[in-house]
Amino acid sequence: MSAYKRLLGILALLTLAGGHPLRAEIPVDGITSRAADLVDHMLGLITGFTQPERRHQPQSQVRPQEIATGGTTVDLSNLSQPTLIEDRLGSALNQSSGQLRITIPGGGARRGDFSLGSSETRSGHLLVLDGTADIYGHLTGNLVTIRGDVVVHPGGVVGGDVLTLGGRVRDEGGEIGGEVRTLRSTTLLSPATRPEPAPLSAWQSVLRRTAGVLGVFLALTLLGFGLVMFGRQNLEIVSDTVSHSFGRAFVTGLLGQILLLPTFGMLVVGLILSVAGILLLPFAIAVFALLVVIGVVGGYLAVAHAMGETYTRRRMAMGTLVGSPNSYRYLLVGLVALSSLWVAWALFGWVPIAGSIVWGAAFFASWLLGTAGFGAALLSRAGIKENFAGRLLPPEALTDEYLWATPQFGVPAGRKPGTRTPSRGL
Amino acid sequence: MRRSIAVLGMMLWAGLVQAQTMRPFETFRQNHGETRLGARVEYAAGNLRLLPGQADELYRMELSYDEDRYVPVSDFNNQTGAVLLGLKPAGQGGVRVVSRSQLSQQATVALSPAVDLSLDLTLGAVNADVELGGLRVNNLHLRTGASRTILRFSQPNAVRCELAAISAGAAEVSLMGLGNSRCDEVEFEGGMGRVLLDFAGQWTSSSRVEVKMAMGELTLRLPRRIGLRITMDRFLSSFEAAGLIRRDNAFQSPNYQSSTRHLDLDLTTAMGGVNVEWLD
Numbered sequence: 260m261s262a263y264k265r266l267l268g269i270l271a272l273l274t275l276a277g278g279h280p281l282r283a284e285i286p287v288d289g290i291t292s293r294a295a296d297l298v299d300h301m302l303g304l305i306t307g308f309t310q311p312e313r314r315h316q317p318q319s320q321v322r323p324q325e326i327a328t329g330g331t332t333v334d335l336s337n338l339s340q341p342t343l344i345e346d347r348l349g350s351a352l353n354q355s356s357g358q359l360r361i362t363i364p365g366g367g368a369r370r371g372d373f374s375l376g377s378s379e380t381r382s383g384h385l386l387v388l389d390g391t392a393d394i395y396g397h398l399t400g401n402l403v404t405i406r407g408d409v410v411v412h413p414g415g416v417v418g419g420d421v422l423t424l425g426g427r428v429r430d431e432g433g434e435i436g437g438e439v440r441t442l443r444s445t446t447l448l449s450p451a452t453r454p455e456p457a458p459l460s461a462w463q464s465v466l467r468r469t470a471g472v473l474g475v476f477l478a479l480t481l482l483g484f485g486l487v488m489f490g491r492q493n494l495e496i497v498s499d500t501v502s503h504s505f506g507r508a509f510v511t512g513l514l515g516q517i518l519l520l521p522t523f524g525m526l527v528v529g530l531i532l533s534v535a536g537i538l539l540l541p542f543a544i545a546v547f548a549l550l551v552v553i554g555v556v557g558g559y560l561a562v563a564h565a566m567g568e569t570y571t572r573r574r575m576a577m578g579t580l581v582g583s584p585n586s587y588r589y590l591l592v593g594l595v596a597l598s599s600l601w602v603a604w605a606l607f608g609w610v611p612i613a614g615s616i617v618w619g620a621a622f623f624a625s626w627l628l629g630t631a632g633f634g635a636a637l638l639s640r641a642g643i644k645e646n647f648a649g650r651l652l653p654p655e656a657l658t659d660e661y662l663w664a665t666p667q668f669g670v671p672a673g674r675k676p677g678t679r680t681p682s683r684g685l
Numbered sequence: 686m687r688r689s690i691a692v693l694g695m696m697l698w699a700g701l702v703q704a705q706t707m708r709p710f711e712t713f714r715q716n717h718g719e720t721r722l723g724a725r726v727e728y729a730a731g732n733l734r735l736l737p738g739q740a741d742e743l744y745r746m747e748l749s750y751d752e753d754r755y756v757p758v759s760d761f762n763n764q765t766g767a768v769l770l771g772l773k774p775a776g777q778g779g780v781r782v783v784s785r786s787q788l789s790q791q792a793t794v795a796l797s798p799a800v801d802l803s804l805d806l807t808l809g810a811v812n813a814d815v816e817l818g819g820l821r822v823n824n825l826h827l828r829t830g831a832s833r834t835i836l837r838f839s840q841p842n843a844v845r846c847e848l849a850a851i852s853a854g855a856a857e858v859s860l861m862g863l864g865n866s867r868c869d870e871v872e873f874e875g876g877m878g879r880v881l882l883d884f885a886g887q888w889t890s891s892s893r894v895e896v897k898m899a900m901g902e903l904t905l906r907l908p909r910r911i912g913l914r915i916t917m918d919r920f921l922s923s924f925e926a927a928g929l930i931r932r933d934n935a936f937q938s939p940n941y942q943s944s945t946r947h948l949d950l951d952l953t954t955a956m957g958g959v960n961v962e963w964l965d
Contacts, residue, residue, distance in 0.1 A: 341710070341759075437714070444709065
């Protein structure tokens with residue numbers, strides 16, 4: 260009951276904090292970002308909008324005005340490389356702080372909707388920002404619009420090229436002397452219309468991170484189950500190595516991490532020097548990378564297995580009836596334990612300072628255990644050698660009955676007062 | 686468990702969806718009374734479709750490209766009346782290997798049927814479908830890398846074509862309806878791959894065709910109604926000359942002398958087979 264109340268209290272706190280933007284935000288790491296984006300999209304679908312769409316809406320409310328000259332110079336005389344022009348305009352707009360200033364050699368720039376009357380002639384190039392350019396008259400130079408359309412009306416003439424970045428060109432019977440280019444989307448935004456990145460609410464932050472942690476957990480669970488299914492023997496040996504030789508495994512893992520790059524370099528150089536080995540180089544690189552990934556992930560899963568096994572056996576030793584004490588269960592329990600710190604980070608990572616501390620603790624614990632797991636995988640040669648697995652007894656003696664309640668070699672089971680139960684490193 | 690699988694599936698899907706950013710680009714130029722156009726299309730990777738467009742537009746290109754790796758090119762030279770269209774690598778270039786559905790750079794190029802055309806195509810890793818029927822092709826140059834290219838003259842070329850020069854690397858190339866091309870000379874140079882030269886069409890003029898193949902399979906689809914003469918220089922290639930009469934170093938169709946339209950085919954092959962299919 261008290262736990263239930265505590266949970267309610269936490270939820271109430273989160274609800275209160277949820278409405279307020281959080282400035283002291285810890286950046287979401289790369290692993291969780293995709294899953295987090297998915298959550299964002301789903302939220303967007305529910306609420307009827309997404310942030311990117313909001314960003315690209317045309318700004319029709321901008322008051323038409325001339326943009327003052329000064330600031331960065333952007334030459335619009337050659338529009339043959341639209342992405343280059345976009346980059347130049349982007350840097351010009353980004354450099355403007357406060358009042359927007361831009362210099363167009365041989366032309367000018369305007370902001371908001373622009374219309375050139377049927378009796379008007381404007382010479383030079385023209386940049387129109389955040390508005391539609393309606394051409395009824397005669398523009399002699401090139402025309403560029405950012406986040407706005409170009410409409411050339413009957414009788415309207417654009418003497419040069421037309422480029423729209425984030426807009427369309429509608430030729431309604433006018434004449435365009437040059438080439439028309441359209442990049443229908445653009446990341447360019449003028450400083451005044453550039454929105455502040457919306458700060459995440461606590462709920463969004465928690466949802467993002469929880470989705471990320473859940474995704475990683477599921478992926479590791481699936482990998483682990485596959486490993487138990489197809490390589491149980493190896494997993495158990497690596498797991499036992501972690502249990503019985505943790506310190507040795509950690510030191511080996513640490514050395515392994517340090518020597519990883521030099522070993523890779525030696526492998527590459529050796530193959531190159533052996534001339535014939537050059538042909539094997541791509542294959543060797545791929546195999547090396549694969550082995551490292553298998554070593555790290557497999558080692559981490561073995562640590563989870565060892566933790567789960569230890570925990571389960573302790574519970575059994577205390578007389579708790581455990582449904583099916585097998586490797587699947589060990590692995591699942593271990594992964595839950597390993598994920599617990601990350602779950603704590605997902606829930607409270609938004610809290611200033613404490614969030615950082617929880618993240619640091621989760622990272623350090625994961626690294627420590629991952630290093631031990633990698634070391635155990637190296638020591639046991641991926642679960643082939645049992646030298647450090649504490650398996651000094653013949654395999655037939657390694658039954659659950661022996662491991663838990665039975666002294667060696669068939670002495671009737673029974674726990675005598677004062678005797679120590681074989682612990683397997685508990 | 687089902688929920689877990691569903692969540693995992695959604696996450697994987699989200700990862701795939703974000704793997705590539707495609708960007709639409711469009712360019713065109715109004716026809717202001719031009720009578721000729723030199724069109725150079727350079728397309729590095731993806732799918733390309735080239736076809737006749739509207740008479741009031743000199744050219745139009747619609748692209749959907751991978752903005753991380755490529756930049757669109759569209760440059761018309763007023764002095765020479767030539768346009769360069771296509772995609773070029775932005776720095777590293779290359780092909781992004783994600784999944785088949787995501788390798789979806791698409792380009793559609795439409796050229797005016799109202800102007801005389803000198804067409805130069807340079808294709809990289811491209812799946813190309815080029816329809817030249819109905820255009821006014823004066824000259825044709827096609828260079829392909831590791832591509833699959835179908836080039837068609839579904840309708841007769843509106844003007845006489847001086848030369849069609851095609852060179853293919855490791856490619857699968859089909860040239861369809863060459864009898865409609867009205868080309869005085871066709872030169873084909875192939876590295877390795879499978880090549881189909883289909884000479885169907887209206888055959889309003891004679892043509893001389895030179896084919897050089899290094900390695901691969903060459904299929905010739907030949908109409909019976911025109912006079913045919915094949916001169917061969919082959920090393921380890923097989924050739925089934927059914928229906929042809931050997932005369933000196935050449936194989937000749939029985940109606941060669943009496944025909945008003947001739948196809949003189951000069952074949953040089955190193956390794957591979959040359960198949961002949963007859964069109965009735």
